[in-house]
Every structure is written in C-alpha cells, then in structure tokens.
Amino acid sequence: MTKEAGEAAWARARTSREGKDHETRTRLLSCAEDVFAANGYTPATIADITQAAHVSRASFYLYFTSKADIFHAVASAVRDEFLAAHEVPGVDENDPVALGRASSAAFLAAYAQHLDLLTVIEHQALADPAIAAIWTEIQERPRRRVIRYVERLTAAGQADPAADAEAVADAVLGMFAQFARHRITDPVRFENTVDTLNAMYLRLLGIDARRA
Structure with a gap:
C-alpha cells in the first residue's frame, strides 16, 4: 500500500469513528433528556441513561x-x-403579522416539546449556579428580544401597545407558555392555536392585522 493510500484509509477510518462518536453522544443526550424529564434530576441515574441509550457505562x-x-x-x-x-x-x-405568526408557531412547538424538562431545569437552577445561568438565558433572552421589538415598532409608529414594552413582553411570553401546557399534537388544532396566539399578540401590540 502506498503512503497516499494508507493516509486515505486512515482518514476514512477517522471520519467513520467520528461519525459513530457523534451518533453515540447524540443518542446519550436524547435519552438523558427523556430520563430527566420523566424522573426529575435527583432520582435519575447514569444507569437509567445508559440503559435507555443501549450503551455501556x-x-x-x-x-x-x-x-x-x-x-x-x-x-x-x-x-x-x-x-x-x-x-x-x-x-x-x-x-x-407574519413575524408574529412564525414566532408563535416556533415558540409553541419548542416549549411544548421540552415542557417537562424545562420544569426540571427550573428546579435544578435553585441548587446549581451553572444551570441557573442557563435558565436565566432561557427566560431573559427571549424577553429582551420582545422588548426591543415592541420598542422598535412603537418608535416607528407601527404599534400602539396596550402597556409598556416590558409588560407586553411578560404578557406575551406568559401567554405562549400557558398555551404550550396543553401539549397540542393535532395539526389542525395547533394551527388554530397559533392563529389565536398571534391575534392576541397583535392586540397587545395594538396592531390591526387587517391594515398591517
């Protein structure tokens, strides 16, 4: 075997190994989310995770x-x-109008998918500063984004919000979180819920969807 052929074979083997490593790590993360969401942090064990992922300790x-x-x-x-x-x-x-609907759909889907784990993260944040930092980001970054958006629309004369930007952001995100708890799986009901959320969102912003 030439040097070039040997190097090519080694590169293929490394790529294959890296692919399997990525697959195994991804499977562990996915199974760990399921285990933590179902059991909570303290009762969950590494054995639970490895068993679910079908890998050794x-x-x-x-x-x-x-x-x-x-x-x-x-x-x-x-x-x-x-x-x-x-x-x-x-x-x-x-x-x-379009942005509100797209954001409503994406937020509702993400929140509903991870609802149980978000509860575990919130609880664990009380005891673990690193998790507390993650929980703060989950809560505050979307809130700040909505605040900035409401302020920008208001300054441009495109919105007449029902309250100040911070209050509107709190109301919008709380509304989304509450609807996500219904765990909507039916596609038609999901789309109807998104329409409802968007209508409420636009009302809070003081935007007439028919004129926007």
Whole structure:
C-alpha cells in the first residue's frame, strides 16, 4: 500500500469513528433528556441513561464525566434550541403579522416539546449556579428580544401597545407558555392555536392585522 493510500484509509477510518462518536453522544443526550424529564434530576441515574441509550457505562464516560455533566449538556442544548425558536429566517421583521405568526408557531412547538424538562431545569437552577445561568438565558433572552421589538415598532409608529414594552413582553411570553401546557399534537388544532396566539399578540401590540 502506498503512503497516499494508507493516509486515505486512515482518514476514512477517522471520519467513520467520528461519525459513530457523534451518533453515540447524540443518542446519550436524547435519552438523558427523556430520563430527566420523566424522573426529575435527583432520582435519575447514569444507569437509567445508559440503559435507555443501549450503551455501556464505560461508553458513557467517554463523553461525560458525571450525571451533572450530561444534565448541563442537555440543558444547554435545550436552551440553544429554545432560543433558536425566536429566530425566524425568511420572515420579514418589518411585517409584524407574519413575524408574529412564525414566532408563535416556533415558540409553541419548542416549549411544548421540552415542557417537562424545562420544569426540571427550573428546579435544578435553585441548587446549581451553572444551570441557573442557563435558565436565566432561557427566560431573559427571549424577553429582551420582545422588548426591543415592541420598542422598535412603537418608535416607528407601527404599534400602539396596550402597556409598556416590558409588560407586553411578560404578557406575551406568559401567554405562549400557558398555551404550550396543553401539549397540542393535532395539526389542525395547533394551527388554530397559533392563529389565536398571534391575534392576541397583535392586540397587545395594538396592531390591526387587517391594515398591517
């Protein structure tokens, strides 16, 4: 075998190994979310996670150092996904009706998907400063984003909000969270709920959807 062929074979093997490593880590994270969401943080064990993921305890320690470590990774991943729900590429931010509907749908889906785990994260934030920082981001970054958006629309004369921007942001996010607790799985009901949320959102902003 030539040197070049040997290097190519080594590169393929490394790529394959990296792919399997990524797959195993992803499976561990997914199963860990299910375990923590179902059992809570304290009762959950590494054995529960490895059993659900069909991997050995030794394999677990190739990727994570402890239960706390994988919980932090799970919470971080949920935070990233949750915050990404507030980014709606392809939607004109100057169109509050379209943006409101897209944001309502994304937020409702993300919140409902991770509802049980969010409760666990909130509880664990009381005891773990690192998780508390993640929980603060989940709560505050969307809130600040809504505040800035309401202020921008108001300054541009596009909105006449029912209250100050902070109060509107609190009302909007609280409303979304409450509706997410219904765990809507029926597609038609989901779309109807999004329409309802968007109508309420626009009313809070003082925007007439028929004229926007």
